Amino acid sequence: MPRLRRNRGMTALIQAQGLTIQRPGGHETVLHGVDFRIASGEIVTVVGPNGSGKSSLVRALLGHMPLAAGRVARKPGLRIGYVPQRVLVDTTIPMTVRRFLSLPRRVGDRDAAQALARTGVEGVEARQLTQLSGGQFQRVLLARALLHDPELLVLDEPTQGLDQPGIVAFYKLIEEVRRQTGAAVLMVSHDLLVVMRASDRVICLNGHVCCEGTPQHVSSAPEYRALFGAEAEGTLALYRHHHDHDHDLHHHHHAGAH
Known part of the structure; x- marks a missing residue:
């Protein structure tokens, strides 16, 4: 993975070592021994099944969650621009x-x-938030995240609820934003079709890092195929999540790969 080796010489915006997170009470480990870094200008996508610790990783990297180790x-x-997974809008309170x-x-x-124009929703300033479509609302959230010239843009499952054309358009927009601003992008994704193609690096998470590398490397890795199903081999066009691999087997494999 030459791209990874090249990035090791670049200044990390965020770097984590041995990151371990437990649920409140300390009875259950959400993430164990995660090493992570993101450098300027990179697009890094984190994928994994529900409950794999994706959002916990993001919150820990942002300093919003305590570490067990x-x-x-x-x-x-x-400077971080953040697009959260869900924003609840109170429909009883007018908000333009x-x-x-x-x-x-x-x-x-x-x-x-300018921010609204950059994200393709120019002229909606006077609209109520409740009047926006799902796609428009995501673009307004992105515009808000870009307002203060972030060096790192963090998006937590930003395309939930969008249809396939909406997802394609949104990720093209993210690529364009990266090209224009030079900001790094850290994205948590449940969609593996478009996101992975746009990514410099993909991290497959399931309580620990199962595998990591370019989209091509990850899509052909046995850990990824075990996690997402046999049909994942050789293709990025994958939607179904299968979780049937042995944690210890792949954790040891990953540890040996470093």
């Missing part, structure tokens, strides 16, 4: 797109208009 280092002053973009930090009209 390990450490996370972030570049000092790192323009007002939403100024929460929690106020932004000027010109900056707001």
